[in-house]
Amino acid sequence: MERQKTNPQLISLIQELKVLSNKENVKLWKRIARDLEKSTRRYPSVNLWKLDKNTKENETALVPGKVLSSGDLNKKITIAALNFSKLARDKINKKGKAITIKELIKENPKGSKVRIIGG
DSSP: OOOOOOOOHHHHHHHHHHHHHHHHHHHHHHHHHHHSOOOOOGSSSEEHHHHTTOOTTEEEEEEEEEESSSOOOOOOOOOEEEEEEEEHHHHHHHHHHHEEEEHHHHHHHOOOOOOEEOO
């Protein structure tokens, strides 16, 4: 039996993703909402080297979990995630841009050119 989410920001984000998915007819947001509804133990943890390896220059990567600092970022990319380790955020902001999922849906409500990593 799955436990109910208790974090009000997470509950709000999941609801916002579902509403936006229906409003804009974007399956990406519904998929991310489903991923975030899972147990937090099942959220992916993705290291910077994996993000660097699986993205192209100026692309947006979306991690429905946490970004960790192992490895380096060698290209300018935007990374949206639920959480970042402090060191990962610092490394990303030297070369690219680290944003929250909430910021991503405000900047890009259609979800165009977003690659899910670790979901």
